[in-house]
Amino acid sequence: MDIIGQRNRLQYIILGLLSQQDQTGYDLTKAFEHEIGEFWQASHSQIYPQLQRLETAGDITHQDQIAGEKLAKKVYQLTAQGQKKLAAWVGEPSPELTATKDEFILKLYFIKSANDPRLGPMLQEQTQLHAEQLTHLQSRRAEVFPNQAAIDAAYGHYLILEHAIEREKHYVEWLNRAQ
Amino acid sequence: MDIIGQRNRLQYIILGLLSQQDQTGYDLTKAFEHEIGEFWQASHSQIYPQLQRLETAGDITHQDQIAGEKLAKKVYQLTAQGQKKLAAWVGEPSPELTATKDEFILKLYFIKSANDPRLGPMLQEQTQLHAEQLTHLQSRRAEVFPNQAAIDAAYGHYLILEHAIEREKHYVEWLNRAQ
DNA sequence: TTAAAACATGTAATTAATTACATGTTGAAA
DNA sequence: TTTCAACATGTAATTAATTACATGTTTTAA
Known part of the structure; x- marks a missing residue:
């Protein structure tokens, strides 16, 4: 991979x-x-x-x-x-996977126990950060794609904005579940 | 941001x-x-x-x-x-968002129309790539975390593996919806 | 038994990316 | 009217990352 x-x-x-x-x-x-x-x-x-x-x-x-x-x-x-x-x-084909760099996730990797006192605050901080980003992206969608014509005129742009929105949505859901 | x-x-x-x-x-x-x-x-x-x-x-x-x-x-x-x-x-706090670099998504951004003939093959290629990665991660989870004791012993590791799995799952779902 | 893959550790050269330095214009708000 | 944010374009210095160079050992499978 x-x-x-x-x-x-x-x-x-x-x-x-x-x-x-x-x-x-x-x-x-x-x-x-x-x-x-x-x-x-x-x-x-x-x-x-x-x-x-x-x-x-x-x-x-x-x-x-x-x-x-x-x-x-x-x-x-x-x-x-x-x-x-x-x-x-x-x-051209794009046969390679995405390079993600997520410092928070790395820190999480080094937390051994679910009882670690640092875990709660860390998850809360990230929840807020990603919830804000989600809100930002959603209002961006409303602004840039107010109707179907706008979507049809920049379909790729629309797809990647959708993707970013869903990424943040699922990130927040995962954080909530981890909490 | x-x-x-x-x-x-x-x-x-x-x-x-x-x-x-x-x-x-x-x-x-x-x-x-x-x-x-x-x-x-x-x-x-x-x-x-x-x-x-x-x-x-x-x-x-x-x-x-x-x-x-x-x-x-x-x-x-x-x-x-x-x-x-x-x-x-x-x-320490991790107040900054993740830096993602995704070449496929960039290419998609420059596809204007849903009728672009390149779109189908591109989405199919990525679907296969991410479906494979999903399978890989799922078997990795089965291998590394066969029971609750393993999860409890490396909770952070478990969380990030779950996160990676869900990320791929949603990526594939988004690709399928775009198709 | 031999060839290939995996183990093991480094350095050199190049390219990419960040941060800092550097300068000037224009528009808007106080 | 003045000051601040945004507009506008660059370069320099540093650090990070990739790719290539370089060498040798051990294990495994053909």
């Missing part, structure tokens, strides 16, 4: 986001605060250099824009080559 | 594993193939140097052992200081 390593998936995520709409490095950075951030993390200090590499490689180009008086923006867009590269990646 | 970074959690996992029993770097490496591997990944090339650093720091010590004719082993054990360090880590 293999676990994935990192073979520059960030480049494909950037291509994918740019396939949805032309945008700046700043916009891309913000995207990781929403749904994709549930399944991949990246910060602006990774994103800006990666944009430069993708442009050098000919997968994207950019246009300079001035917002307001003199705020310089670089609005990136896919090239035909970038589109092909994205399609090739999406079409 | 913060996502965890990496602040050398590996050292604590090693301390935790050594708190369960004295063992070698090789044994620790193997441990990541089982339950903890579901929630953290590390390879021998991270583990051996980390063992050296922990020993220098005084958290662990080792004894040399010869297996068979001349196969040299280093069996590591916690020091009192290492025990304290482990307990302090377990007792």
Whole structure:
């Protein structure tokens, strides 16, 4: 049972986001605060250099824009080559399992007894954390997918938001059962 | 909603594993193939140097052992200081959410329409992958926790195995619903 | 008996990711 | 009107993680 390593998936995520709409490095950075951030993390200090590499490689180009008086923006867009590269990646099999890193679960692993006094507070803390996240995701769903048309227009996005919601729901249920 | 970074959690996992029993770097490496591997990944090339650093720091010590004719082993054990360090880590709050990295989910995010011809095969591939993992984890549970006494003796371990099983179960259910 | 898999321990090179440093603009609220 | 948050883009330094290199022993199955 293999676990994935990192073979520059960030480049494909950037291509994918740019396939949805032309945008700046700043916009891309913000995207990781929403749904994709549930399944991949990246910060602006990774994103800006990666944009430069993708442009050098000919997968994207950019246009300079001035917002307001003199705020310089670089609005990136896919090239035909970038589109092909994205399609090739999406079409490839993904035969490896997800790499989860959960510090709380690790700590739990080292708790031997159900009577350990640390167990209760730990479970409560996590219950609150995940319940909050669940609420956040649910309101996000209501906001982003108010009707069937919105779902049809971004079906994959809808599926992964559903997945994230259910993940949190079951996490909370498991925590409650453990308590 | 913060996502965890990496602040050398590996050292604590090693301390935790050594708190369960004295063992070698090789044994620790193997441990990541089982339950903890579901929630953290590390390879021998991270583990051996980390063992050296922990020993220098005084958290662990080792004894040399010869297996068979001349196969040299280093069996590591916690020091009192290492025990304290482990307990302090377990007792700390874990206020950050899990960092998941799921390449398949990312690809899905970039599928716009429910009619995309790539969608069916993608979902089928993942269904098989996660169904296999579920079966594996269930047989692992039967093996490691054949009775209540085994559960009572390693309650945290039992909880996280249950969690991993349910995670896979719900993943498969979600995939089936998406299909 | 021999070949392959598993046991056992390391280091080196590369890539990925985090955290910190660095600078400037614009819009909104006090 | 000024100050704070958000917008916007980068680089540098450090740490974490992967992949490859490197070597040798023991057990198991063909």
